[in-house]
Amino acid sequence: MLKITDLKVSYGMIEAIKGISFEVRDGEIVTLIGANGAGKTTTMHAISGLLKPTSGSIMLDGTELTQIAPHKIVSLGLAQVPEGRRVFAEQTVQENLILGAYSRKDKENIGADLEYVFSLFPRLQERSTQTAGTLSGGEQQMLAMGRALMAKPSILLLDEPSMGLSPLLVSEIFHIIEEINQKGTTVLLVEQNAKRALSIANRAYVLETGYITLSGTGEELARDERVKKSYLGG
Amino acid sequence: MDFLSYLINGLGLGSVYAIIALGYTMVYGIAKMLNFAHGDVIMIGAYVAFFALNNFGLPLPAAVILSIVVCTALGVTVERLAYKPLRQASSLSVLITAIGVSYFLQNAAQLLWSSSTKVFPTIIPNGGISLGALSISYLTLITITTCVLVMICLTLFINRTKTGRAMRACSEDKGASTLMGINVNRIISITFAIGSGLAAIAAVLLCATYPSVFPTLGAMPGIKAFTAAVFGGIGSIPGAFLGGLLLGVIEIFAKAYISTQLSDAIVFAVLIIVLLIKPTGLLGKRVREKV
Numbered sequence: 001m002l003k004i005t006d007l008k009v010s011y012g013m014i015e016a017i018k019g020i021s022f023e024v025r026d027g028e029i030v031t032l033i034g035a036n037g038a039g040k041t042t043t044m045h046a047i048s049g050l051l052k053p054t055s056g057s058i059m060l061d062g063t064e065l066t067q068i069a070p071h072k073i074v075s076l077g078l079a080q081v082p083e084g085r086r087v088f089a090e091q092t093v094q095e096n097l098i099l100g101a102y103s104r105k106d107k108e109n110i111g112a113d114l115e116y117v118f119s120l121f122p123r124l125q126e127r128s129t130q131t132a133g134t135l136s137g138g139e140q141q142m143l144a145m146g147r148a149l150m151a152k153p154s155i156l157l158l159d160e161p162s163m164g165l166s167p168l169l170v171s172e173i174f175h176i177i178e179e180i181n182q183k184g185t186t187v188l189l190v191e192q193n194a195k196r197a198l199s200i201a202n203r204a205y206v207l208e209t210g211y212i213t214l215s216g217t218g219e220e221l222a223r224d225e226r227v228k229k230s231y232l233g234g
Numbered sequence: 235m236d237f238l239s240y241l242i243n244g245l246g247l248g249s250v251y252a253i254i255a256l257g258y259t260m261v262y263g264i265a266k267m268l269n270f271a272h273g274d275v276i277m278i279g280a281y282v283a284f285f286a287l288n289n290f291g292l293p294l295p296a297a298v299i300l301s302i303v304v305c306t307a308l309g310v311t312v313e314r315l316a317y318k319p320l321r322q323a324s325s326l327s328v329l330i331t332a333i334g335v336s337y338f339l340q341n342a343a344q345l346l347w348s349s350s351t352k353v354f355p356t357i358i359p360n361g362g363i364s365l366g367a368l369s370i371s372y373l374t375l376i377t378i379t380t381c382v383l384v385m386i387c388l389t390l391f392i393n394r395t396k397t398g399r400a401m402r403a404c405s406e407d408k409g410a411s412t413l414m415g416i417n418v419n420r421i422i423s424i425t426f427a428i429g430s431g432l433a434a435i436a437a438v439l440l441c442a443t444y445p446s447v448f449p450t451l452g453a454m455p456g457i458k459a460f461t462a463a464v465f466g467g468i469g470s471i472p473g474a475f476l477g478g479l480l481l482g483v484i485e486i487f488a489k490a491y492i493s494t495q496l497s498d499a500i501v502f503a504v505l506i507i508v509l510l511i512k513p514t515g516l517l518g519k520r521v522r523e524k525v
Binding site: 050069089 | 396399400402403406407409410411412413414415416417418519
């Protein structure tokens with residue numbers, strides 16, 4: 001479904017991603033784990049078009065994303081939940097969700113998807129007329145995820161969804177990620193919380209200073225001594 | 235009674251400032267730049283209306299529409315040619331470019347139409363309505379009504395339409411807006427189009443009040459309206475409205491009760507005081523530091 005080949009991304013003179021290749025197959029949960037500064041968010045931004053790669057290819061179902069205007073990518077079925085949530089703080093919860101459906105042509109189905117998002121996140125329904133800036137961190141994360149789902153993506157990119165959340169909320173968010181996946185959405189997950197991420201992932205890649213150094217199934221990597229030592233706290 | 239008629243005249247003048255200030259504030263809110271060429275778009279609008287009425291003998295509505303069309307096209311073209319290539323540049327470069335565009339338009343007007351002042355025809359009959367001892371001129375009535383209509387339409391557009399919601403999203407976070415599928419460049423173009431179209435309306439109202447057309451015509455109303463936008467809180471649409479009206483009223487009161495010569499100085503002194511007390515302007519948003 002999503003195939004990245006020899007991707008390189010630079011910030012000015014500094015090369016952050018030094019040629020990585022990986023793929024996400026239909027229906028999978030794939031996770032990219034790695035330390036701060038390994039290039040996880042850079043990779044995500046390159047896929048969703050916010051950053052222009054210096055070279056390499058990003059294919060989504062046979063379409064080369066690097067050749068497409070960034071705002072057109074979401075309508076091809078790829079939605080991103082950005083790091084730090086980035087909800088529209090001055091707009092209401094409902095308006096944020098409607099903006100998520102901005103690129104959709106099938107207006108008649110948007111109402112049903114709003115119901116679906118509210119069923120996943122009942123708290124968003126309770127707060128639908130509040131401005132997003134007044135929500136707690138966990139609620140904003142739910143809103144950012146709901147907003148991305150409103151685009152009805154076939155693949156959902158999640159960048160650090162657990163960041164800054166209490167352990168209880170992290171469990172809730174990961175549970176919902178699995179639920180979204182079971183309903184048929186492919187997931188690419190970037191996480192510092194490697195233990196959690198590996199526990200729900202079909203496959204995983206380890207990103208270290210711009211290179212992919214390890215890959216395997218979630219279980220394999222969770223048992224791997226190097227991963228244990230570096231990312232799972234021994 | 236004097237007080238009331240000064241107040242109404244102030245609101246009339248303030249309405250023109252408010253319409254111009256909307257252009258500054260919308261462009262600032264979305265493109266995060268100060269478009270110092272905005273005043274010169276007004277000047278071009280004034281010339282277009284002048285030629286349409288005087289040389290081509292068009293009726294007033296047609297002249298206004300022609301002026302709006304030309305200004306809208308000019309605003310969008312200036313953005314595309316001068317500002318869009320600088321999207322990733324520092325804000326200082328953009329500011330200098332805007333000043334450059336301003337000089338370019340003024341000098342182009344001087345070259346094309348000479349620096350001599352042209353007399354704008356009378357478009358709104360003198361006289362007015364009387365409410366007891368108070369009389370309000372037709373011009374003031376029309377100006378205030380136009381401003382209120384503009385404000386209502388703009389508020390509905392921003393809050394109720396898909397494009398309006400996209401504009402608000404872009405003013406908050408362009409990256410996240412792109413992720414929603416919003417074409418940020420298109421939204422910026424639309425913003426310039428709306429601001430410049432409003433400049434044309436302001437140009438006609440301005441020329442109806444002060445009937446002379448010359449190449450630097452837009453400079454003073456431009457800087458006053460910019461002041462109004464900052465006064466009300468730049469980036470805020472209700473702020474531009476409030477700032478414009480207050481600035482007009484303060485200016486007329488200063489002229490009437492203190493000194494005609496000092497009125498501009500008083501206007502700017504009030505701005506300085508407001509900014510000292512409330513640096514974001516009257517209705518400005520508190521800028522949150524990102525952690």
